[in-house]
Amino acid sequence: MNYKELANKIIDQVGGEKNVKSLTHCATRLRFNLKDDQKPNEETLKKTPGVMGVVNKGGQYQVIIGSDVGSVYKEIINQTNISSDGEDEKAEEDKRSTFSKVIDTITGIFTPILPAITAAGMLKAVLSLLVVFNVVTPDSQNYQIVDFMADAAFYFLPILLAVSSAQKFKANMFLAMMVGGILLHPTFVAMVTAAKETGDAIQLFGLPISAVSYSSSVIPIILSVWFMSYVEPIADRISPKAIKFFSKPLITIFVVGTVSLVVLGPIGYLISDAISNGITALESVSPWIVPLLVGTFTPLLVATGTHYGLVPIGINNRMTLGYDTVIYPGMLASNVSQGAAAIGVGIKSKDSTVKQLAYSAGLTGLFGITEPALYGVNLRFKTPLYAAMIGGAVGGLFMGILRVRNFSGGSPGLLTLPSYIGDDTLSFFYFACIGAVISIVVTFIATLFLYKDPVSEDTSDPSETEELSTNSQSDLNISGATIVSPLEGTLHNLKQVDDGMFSEEILGQGVAIEPSEGIVHSPVNGTVSAIFDSKHAIGITSEEGIELLIHVGIDTVQLNGEGYEYSIEKDQKVQIGDKLIQFDLAGIKSKGFKMITPVVITNSAEVGDILTTNDGPIKIGEDIIKVMK
Template identity: 45%
Template sequence: MNHYELAKEILVLVGGSENIAQLNNCATRLRMNLKDESKIDLNKIKELKGVLGAAKKSGQYQIIIGTDVSNVCDEIRKMGQITESSESNQKNGKLDALMDIFASIFTPVIPAITAAGMIKAILVICVLFGMNKESQVYTIFNFIADAGFYFLPVMLAFSSAKKLGCNPYLAVMMGGILLHPSFTKMVSAGDPVFFLGLPVKLVNYGSSVIPIILAVWLMVYVERFADKISPKPVKFFMKPTLTILIVAPIVLIVLGPLGSYVGTVIATVTDFLNSRVSWLVPMLMGAFMPLLVLTGMHWSFLPILMTSYSTYGYEAVMGPGSLVSNICQGAAAFCVALKTKDRQFKQQASSAGITALMGITEPAMYGVTIKYRKVLLSVMLGGGAGGFYAGLMGVVRYTSGTPGLLSLPIFIGDNPMNVIHALISCLIGFCITFVLTWFYGFNEPETGGAVELDKSKDTDTGKQVPKSKKIIIYSPVNGRKVKLSKVNDETFAKEIAGKGMAVEPADGRITAPFDGEVVTVFRTKHVIGLRSSEGVELMIHIGIDTVELDGKYFTAHVEDGDMVKAGDLLMEFDKQAIEAAGYETVVPVIVTNTGSYLDIITSEEGAVESGQPLFTVL
């Protein structure tokens, strides 16, 4: 399927161009916010040839296409007028909304930052081969690269305005005000400057990040105010004039210096970590990057990365660790491909391994590593080890880009050993992950005649089940049982956390589904972890995104380490209050150590009472 055909199919399945509130792309993913989310058919999108995967993350629909994503995005824009808006009919949690804002503001400017960084890397290579730094060719290319960083406030002004909902050209004007030569001369002179008696702090806003975002945030409210008070006959010129006259002084006197101070704090903390415990952050990133990507939390680091690029010309927060993590995903996928006897899975894992080494980890993550907890743990341990080495050696990334073998030039800079140490850290991570996956992580279940089948059939499914390993999990709540695929959360619907079933609760009482131990009651009380006497590890997750309630409306009746009997009361929650707050109360019941068992046989959908069979573990 070519770019045009793929774009046409995607456009139909998201409800047409008129349903797209926002559209952009990063290195591998098409990202869009929709006005009416009921119109999208995510399952059919996943089945399209050319689509590697699709999910809703951080309040945004993400369609994984690969390096051709920009071409598909361009084709979609050509097919219909997209009236971009910051509104959506879907209520997202505060954390999701914040991640969505970060993604929408920073993603559009990444190509410019990447181009600037790559030109810098090319200049370094040219100097190594004899180019004179004083030559005019070097000077011209150097200021071309510098422009991508120096005018970052202008680019962020435009993307911030598009996301937050104000006039993008007034926002760009505000970015120009911060970088105007007259103001920069004042900064260079250092003489005190006052505006109507108020001191204007002299700050160099070139390459800054936080000040312009704060400025555009203020402009959203000021522009609305100016629109309300401006009479219709003169609104055309009065509204923008009032907006700039109000916003510009406030930014120069208050918000600009405040944003500069925040940026300085971020840079200082980053510098402290890099100089005192340089191994810590890359090690943690290398280990936990799969979980950050899975939850969308990696977007929260974008302001830190941009601040580091603009301050130092490089970053060591995410780049080194994410490079190693991506390579470890490939190592695990290749190992699984070698060990598995399933031909189809072998081909899938091999292909996923190749794309992971190139920096696109979604096929490996969703198709291989997350399906097996021990494989994922092997990836995390390998990533942590490689990240530890990268941190000790001071590996940094000089520009943004999807970390992988094809993008190693983003690690080329003034220190010629930087890219060498990056490669060594990848080798460490690859080897450790491969060995751990081979000997510990992946053990394919044997199904050929090893288990004696009971001649009787499961009462709910009609399937034969093993006589010696049949463990019934009972429903922990009254309500209606549904398949996990119908749960409005990708982690559960795709069985990433494990197999099981969900219950739409009729009341707010959660009881023990078997005899066993309470392993953990989360601080926010929305999740209970249990272990049965037979060793089944079970997670009862009350609601979707209810972690944001921080324990409100939940009452725990057990603690970590308590022993319980089937039917004992574990938790009570206020179903009506939670739903009134905008959250779903469906209760997924997940076997988190699914990989330790032959199969999970679910029952038919329908009414269920607490204590009745929900599914069977084989």
């Protein structure tokens, strides 16, 4: 791969260097913060050799490269003046949603420290293995030295997080590290220990300080650095110019250090404790629920770039409980399932190009890097994605029932199975291996059963092919079938929908409409096949056999039916133009929900080619989709 040429093409297609505010990367993705995320030429980017996919989600424009991402990143940095710390001379209004901002912040804080956490975790795993096989004993110096080497990243985690948080919140990195040092200082630790033993209070000028230890903590330092990002500019403004050099850091550290010890630290500790207690309570009731859900839906979170929202939960569990039983086991099941699905495609496909890509992507997926398999194979062909979700669910359920413990994190996959070695036993390691095998086998079998090449080899007799095509069309009679607009408003491509289930066409192909009035009409002659308690969506099967889903708004299921009213019943026959749903457009918008409405053919793979109308104003009854078998 020519990294220099690829880097040049990527920068050109994302709108040029001037459109880039900052750039970082993780294991497989270039993560751009763009000034205008509408400028990139997304279709050209996706077709660029070396680019596996593109995701615009979570406040970042992400270009999926695969294992070569580090080399491409270096070339981009070498060729441009793009910043990697997000600094921009001209601050611009951030119009992203709160959810996007939160995900972007979590990603920006935790991604840089993952190598240190992974290294520490794997050292712990190796040490546990040496103890199990009696190579070293816990009393030996060898054990103690390797143990404190591994513990360093965990114990000083607040300082690591201080650095990445300072970069994200645009605060002074060294002052942030000093705040982390305050929380971990040996004198403070000794005072906390003494206070716990004697019951005496710790006070600073009469202000009470909680007797809490912050080693290995996550949330307190993030809150403290976030607070510092507001205090530092104030300290800068109120400091006289002549003494600003020392007065600004003095004010910043004294205020932030005091507030951290008195307020923010204890709050962060309580939040961390509440999360761990909640996980413990959930385990005692139904320990299999979360690993099952994580194993099933992680591919969709990865597809939208929001899976990093789960990482802090797993880290917090390990820091507070000593192990994680909900996030990483579920992710292990999901990741190996992604790899198995891609390999299944490679075995079954007759296309040599698909085979080569599927085998390569599948192997990296088994080892914990799933983006090549997800974007290059599974999302592309859909059915292997479904197979991976099935396998991930079964594997996650197995590990949840047995409460498999992960002790040190890492990128969930076969290479990090040693991270399940701990508590001086191999039982969790064995269960994790069995869970991974279950996920792989179930996914592989499901893929072989579900996957078919989208275009089969033309080796049959022409008359037989014509007869087969005729029979298929007569079964569904969909050639030339037309779907009209159920709403009045503005027509858009599905990629404009801020939901990966629709924008990545996981549910099927179709269009989206930004409504200008609150009435949904039937776009076909057919039967109402699905209604929902929340009344925000409806399923219709046309007379030709086309299965449609009309989903009014994004995340509007949260309204539990408020503002929506059905005008039909399930299994009712409908004609084009019949009133289906009435909804309070202005009222729902006022609650902060986006009303763009996907109209999706959920059996797209069966109906043939789907032609859609170009973006623009649309009226009820005008053609929006034509199906060509």
